Amino acid sequence: MATSLPKAKQVLVVEIDDSDFSTYALQWTLDHLLAPANIPNFKLFLVYARPSVTSTVGFVGPGAAEVLPVVEANLKRTAAKVT
Template sequence: MATAAAEAAGESKRGTIVLGFDDSEHSFYALEWILSHFFASGGSASIPGPAYNLVIIHAKPNPTSLIAIGGPVMSAGAGNALPILESDLKIIAARVIEKAREFCIANSVSDVKLEVVEGDARYVLCEAVDKFNADVLVVGSHGYGAIKRVVLGSVSDYCAHHAHCTVMIVKKPKHKNKH
């Protein structure tokens, strides 16, 4: 019966969009794009409000993985650096999420779920898709070239191949034609 009640309230008709968000201009553009294309209309006659729930996920790196990237020299001093790095990463994550919240509110979207999850963004986002039963996963394109993608790994490429939903890669245009 809970399903019938939820359906009657219009809840089951709302899909879910998960947005991977970091502090880059590409993430802000993707958020802006999603808000203007999926949340601007205010819904339809059969579904009050927007047709989607919005979940914004920020993947906070694990401090030990960042120290390991620094190699043996960094790892030797890891005991002292780890608590400081962890504190800095928490502060950064809180700022990133607050910026996303403020941006949503400024665009009249206050019903948004924001989460910080520790781990590699590729895995965090694919797990969030499953957790929230997402219909769409949205990521911004950083526009890396082939070499940077090989070295850093492409979050969007990984998600496009492994997420259990549609993956939308929002690419910020370099310039807009005004013709």
């Protein structure tokens, strides 16, 4: 007698960041693909896209090049505490 393996769920990846666009994308996904009326056919993975230091820190002028490595090191230490 042959036995069938359980059907694997498809993987759905949603990238999120701090923008309103990603909030909308996540809400749409939850409403349309993982709604309670539907049987969830997906494994949902959220990927957080952390903005780079240069896009979040607006240092301009002399000394800016020296500040960014310090800020980057601080962000890495903070991230290490979280993970």
